[in-house]
Amino acid sequence: MNEETLNLSVRKFLKMVGVKSQHEIEQAVARALAARQIAADAVLPATMTLEVAGLQLKVRFDGEIALE
Numbered sequence: 001m002n003e004e005t006l007n008l009s010v011r012k013f014l015k016m017v018g019v020k021s022q023h024e025i026e027q028a029v030a031r032a033l034a035a036r037q038i039a040a041d042a043v044l045p046a047t048m049t050l051e052v053a054g055l056q057l058k059v060r061f062d063g064e065i066a067l068e
Contacts, residue, residue: 021048025065041068 025046032038048061 029065029067038067043067 029038033040038044044065044067046063046065048063050059050061051057
């Protein structure tokens with residue numbers, strides 16, 4: 001195993017997930033605000049699950065997204 005290759009690969013994956021996740025959340029918030037489904041000062045519970053099947057890894061991360 002090349003640790004540098006692993007590190008770079010993991011970072012690349014996490015960057016892609018972070019950028020795409022942020023984009024999806026921002027679009028969903030905009031739609032929900034436009035439809036008046038949420039308040040402009042809402043605090044939304046959020047969950048992210050990381051799975052790596054080849055490692056039998058499944059980890060859940062809980063947090064919140066505040067709009068104001």
